[in-house]
Amino acid sequence: MSLLSSLPAVDGYRKKGSGALPSAFAVSELATASVAAVGQELARLMTALNLAPTAPEVTVDHRLASLWFGYSFKPDGWDMPDLWDAIAGNYQTSDGWIRLHTNLPHHRDAALRVLETPADRDAVVQAVRSRTAAELETAIVAEGGVAAAMRRRSEWQDHPQGRAVARDPLIGWQGPRSIKLRDRLKATEARPLAGLRVLDLTRVLAGPVSTRTLAGFGAEVLRIDPPEWDEPGVIPDISLGKTCAYLDLKTPEGLECLKGLLTHADVFVHGYRPGALDALGLTKSKRDELAPNRVEVTLDAYGWQGPWSTRRGFDSLVQMSSGLAHAGMDWASADKPTPLPVQALDHATGYLMAASVLSALAEAASGNSIMHAHLSLARTAELLAVLGKTGPDDKAIEATAKDYAAAIEQSGWGPGHRLKPALSVGKAKMRWASPASELGSAEPGWPSLTI
Template sequence: MRDFPSQNMFRVIPGDHWPSCYAVAELANRSLAAVGVALAELTNATNLSAQTLPITLDQRRAALWFRYSFRPQGWEMPNLWDPLAGDYRTEDGWIRLHTNLPHHRAAALNVLDCNPEPEAVRDAVAHQPGDALEQAIVAAGGVAAAMRSAAEWQAHPQGQAVASEPLIAWTNARPIHMRERPSATLERPLAGLRVLDLTRVLAGPVATRTLAAFGATVLRIDPPGWDEPGVLQDISLGKQMSSLDLRTDHGRDQFEALLAKADVLVHGFRPGALEGLGYDGPKLRKLAPNLIDVRLNAYGWSGPWAKRRGFDSLVQMSSGIAERGQRWAAGGQITPDTAAKPVPLPVQALDHATGYLMAAAVLNALTKANQGDPVGDARLSLARTAHALATLTEHHGDDSSPAVPLMGALDADYSNRIEQTSWGPGHRLLPPLKVGKTTMRWDPPATASGTAAPNWPG
């Protein structure tokens, strides 16, 4: 699969959408539909169904799942953002600092040489050019992105590199022989599939959460003591959350034993990072010759920024999305001295869409393997998804009525079932996708990192 599925391949139940100058609803529809199309093809390839299954997508639910899927009952969610994270005015524009992780926060403060307070950061940033500050923070091991227009990104070497990459790139094609999965059924077509999850916030976890929805056994491995406050409640759904220290011989031995029995590896390491741990392509294939490998990064797999750390909000700043949103929100009246802030997408759409495309890539690889075709490693990036978003326009089908802006989830959008998570009870959004009679369903509730043993069940 190289592009989004065409609109005639799935049926959309019309609904509200997030207000934006970008086709966010269409991105949600197309990326989730990619999962549905790939799953339907897999059910045919594995003889679970002899006919082409209809794919139905609920647009309102798809949009809501692009924000947050869980609502706590009787307790409060932790704050998603560090107090220093956000957009700051530079002497020539805007820059976004991402400081949620302690070492990223420390890198930014080291460059800015100021107190760890928003006001102090604001003053320190205000007198510096955006590009130079971005480069200094990145060089110090932090993450930041100066705001660029779409035209500036298209002229940038990294923007040009991303534009030349496919939406899903396949490399190192080889024969893969899949294990028999006798527990797989039309209702749970991925039952028995072992997915080793090495991902963090947010696209990769969305991918593995999606695979779990159709029956896959997902084992996520984090470093000891790892936490993602306000995030794990959303994306650990349906997974076994374990931890290993790959810096120790014992941890590496356990990891390699898990890898040897895995069917799928999903990870979000920057190019060269996994190799730096001693697990390059040849080593992975030696340990697990029939492994399906799907990976992502922030800024693409070629060009000068291929190894740059990044997150959805930063890619939006770099690629022109936030700048176009700024002009849209201001009615186009932007001048060099305007105080209008960058306006990102209303949800972290690059993360969610890329996550669903990663899940679709896994399903596509499974289909190829079952058909006896060579299977390659799949590579995706947030920046390439941003490039795809820029080409989309909202599709309203035969419904000519004006689209209704989505303001948030209502009680009716949630399941009545109470989910007992590691943090407390709550309710999960109703699933957005149906393939024939196959619906998305998660058996284990969301749990904290390190709550499961690093073993495959059975």
Template structure:
């Protein structure tokens, strides 16, 4: 696993991983997460050397227990509660011939699923309606209605499916051809290597936001943009740590002009709208390059960049259903219903790998080797994990102990909280977040107040 990540990234994974506690799974989930964070740590250390902040890459150390805990909830509220992870309808339902997962956390996706099923948002009504469908037919109908759902497939079925075939031929990290050019000097320090680096964040829910949260932990200024009506209450306290978050209506001329100004002054763009969505907003690759020839990009999608499902909306939990992970979990655990990974590991690993790819691209640029951008997908990360069945049964639960938590109280808009300690260390650098988690749209759409 480390070897594949190393060659995809083009950086030696020299970070030491400490601890051997593992999450329970039939796949090497904790190993995947640790290797992805080792990629971040190793690339960050290489960057410190590349930009002349140290004469050699500083030692880096990854804490497997903390990495695994970060894949659950990273904030531990004091006197308040995190909203539930799932809305009232989301979940696995029995079809005539198998299982389907409905992802209905976002209101427009819920409307799409319910309109296909022709029922009100009630689990019992949904279950009765789903039972009259075949899984793939319902999946297709919901996707055609711009919703999100995934039928449960076995790994063999996925490897034979045209999308599974396409994903298997994609690289873990697809680098573009690169272009000549130099980076703007952002003025990082040994303590905070990314201080002054501007990261524009057009990502949602977990995977992309984990990438930008990781860069913020190294000192980057991260500005996240969302449409004014976008809401992800169940993950916001976890993923907005260290970021500025602003609203922009990008399909208006003022909103687009604001984004163009932000893009022109950015160093990095991390995005996770569906492929083609930025083009639809008049901000396709050429336009972005014209606005900012120095811009490094890291992008993700759900199901890969080639094949019939390239462009399909998706989430980690759906990709796990499609690619055989939920079915393998069911057999392994002797349960009678789809059994996903104990955490949304495809999201977290893909997010860390996007952060690592950004750091590797900065390294390359700093060494005068041009400007490059990377593309990743949840499905390709899933393909990596599914080839690594666990040989040791993990037992780690997701409840942290006091020693796992930072002693500092984080003051959030929802109340005080304690954040997990950082999942890795780098000698001479403070891994920390300069601001607490915040509501979406809380700041102005500018690089500073």
């Protein structure tokens, strides 16, 4: 079985461009390699489906791949909302540092209850300073919030969860089974994923990056969110090419609608923690019953085994837990946590998720059995921690006007310009059929089934 398990060899694709995002770690190398993994697996799928007369060449623009790890969309004449809540950020404790992630109201409320303070940053600073990082992290998580104490790499490697993550494969494949792919008559050498239906139940940021990538090669992506859900500052970047709908899965009607959508999906991508789908009644056996021929890929924050396997988390928190922020502080000779220059764990995991989808499709197209793919931000952090730099750091990559497409994208918020794509696979060039749209801007249904 040839399911993707690691990054592709450098000689397996053509790389152009140079420079590096400034970091203690090989962030730009990770960007290029994870994007190349998508190209490699798409080339395999195209070959398996006889969409190309010969194995297509995979080309990655190193500079653009690095830039896509940041924001891909630049507004023209307006500003995107701030990415962070006013309380979110790093705080000094009595013995170190902790990061509070408060973008979601219930996460902010949980942190404030533990700290017994109003939503005032100065008050939070004072309250945090009197607590230890580990004690405060434990209390906030127990209250239903999300936080991460800053640890050294050595501390994480000795931590029970760090040891568990180190045992995880980069991409965990589970549950072998045989599937039959649906004929996609619209698929071509230029648009190899045309007609592929992808049901997207993911939130910021890795999952949406994966489905945005699939949409770029022609996939029909339907993203489902709870009513009134929003991710200010993020959605214009990652809803590109998708149909976005609201659906309340806590109601019988909403859950039945989702089940109907799943029966027509070729790919199911989700970011639910272990047991969360089961709680909705969507056990693996139920998903197999509803969509026996689907490809399924999922992720979580802290890995799929160990005491933190069900812990909520985000890229910025995993950087703190895993020692990346501490190593960055040493590298920068700084007196506070120094995170990666971009949310590299999210983006790299997202591209690896997209590559996993393509890998499973390629295996199925070749008549082989497939498995469900499991990835995590923490395991990607371990990859980054050992990945070597291949170029000098003196040529920092920063976006300029020439990095953006000339065409104006009329997003759901206003006009802007999108970065040029970083990946091509033979005649398959990335382009998106629709601009970025607001969440809940469409009805929950497959457009291709209503035309």
